[in-house]
Amino acid sequence: MNIVYLIGILLAVFFTFFGIAATISPETGFTVNLETIKNFGDISSLLIVVGGTLAVVIACYPKLALSIPKHFMIMLHSKTFDPHQYVDELMELAQIARKNGLLALEEKANEQKDPFFKQAIMLIVDANDPERVRGILTNEIEQASARHHEVIAMYERGSNAAPAFGMIGTLIGLINMLKELDSADMTSLGPNMAVALITTFYGSLLAHVVFNPIAANLTARDEEEILCREIILEGIMAIQAGENPKFLRERLMTFLNQKLSEENEESEGGKKGKAKKSRGKRK
Structure with a gap:
């Protein structure tokens, strides 16, 4: 969890x-x-914002919307892709292949729970051409990334739609309130004004507490999975080429070092941006 x-x-x-x-x-x-x-608490505001947002998401992504419960289960699951674990497993495969040949990896392939890793091992066990192996695995990575980004885009769409429907509810409440100004019954002004303001509140809450965190979590999972698949690709290609296991570890660790460098650059860039803003304010 x-x-x-x-x-x-x-x-x-x-x-x-x-x-x-x-x-x-x-x-x-x-x-x-x-x-x-x-x-x-206002039922009208809730129907406008939640109902309207879900309707837009379903209309834009009719097939993906049916998988929303599955996405929640993936996000709530504590299991993540550990690149260090894949590096260790690839090192073990490289040592086995160096001693006993590529055919000895078939047993290890059958033990794999990751279908992509199993497919990668079986491709070199079956003595496929290296270019063919690289092409198949690269295509698998690209297709997986495209599927992930489409799911993330669905939740980003929901994050954009929720405040928009909050504004729609605000306009509805204001229109109804203005319509009642000329009438003798002024009791409806309060409820109409409530709808006008509460829908904006619901829209912001739905966007920033529900949709944005889901999109951010799924983006992090996508980056982890793609990194691990790239490590598997390079490791499998090196094993097929008969590369020394010691050199293989150093080669695969460069992926992790590059990832850490990118994260550090992003954090440093954020700090520099904040520093520039603070200097600008002091001026």
Whole structure:
């Protein structure tokens, strides 16, 4: 179970509604009034934002929308792709192939739970041409990445659609409120104004607490899986070429070092950007 994700979502919801209920005043001090939360419950706003957003997602991605429960299970699962584990396994395969030949890897292939890794091993066991092996595995990686990006795009679409429907609900509430200004019945002004404001709240909450974290988690899983598959590709090609296992480890570790370098550059770039902004403010 991906406990970190669940804790983050629960904390976001808790602090949002705790902030709604909590008040500080000179007379009473710090108080928590749970009755205030009832003011943020509105069925009309919920139907507009949640219903409209889901409808847009389904309309844009009709086939992928049916797999939303599966995506949640993947995201909540704590199992991740460990590149170090694949490096160790490839080292073991390289040593076996060096001692006993490529045919000795068939038994190891049957023990593999990763279908891509198993396919890669069987391709060299069957004595396929190296260019053919590389072409097949590269195509598999590209197709997997394309599928992942399409799923991520679906949740990013939902993240964009939710605030838009929040704005639609705001316009609906304002229009209804203005229509009632000329009538004698002023009791509907409050509910209409509530719809106008609460839909924006629901839209922002749905986008930043539900859709954005899912897209970010799936993006991280995609990067991990693609990195591991690239390591498998290079490792399998090196094993087929009969490369020394010691040199193979150094070669595969360059993928991890490159990944760490990219992450460090991104973090340093973010720090530099913040530093420039702070200097600009001081000026």
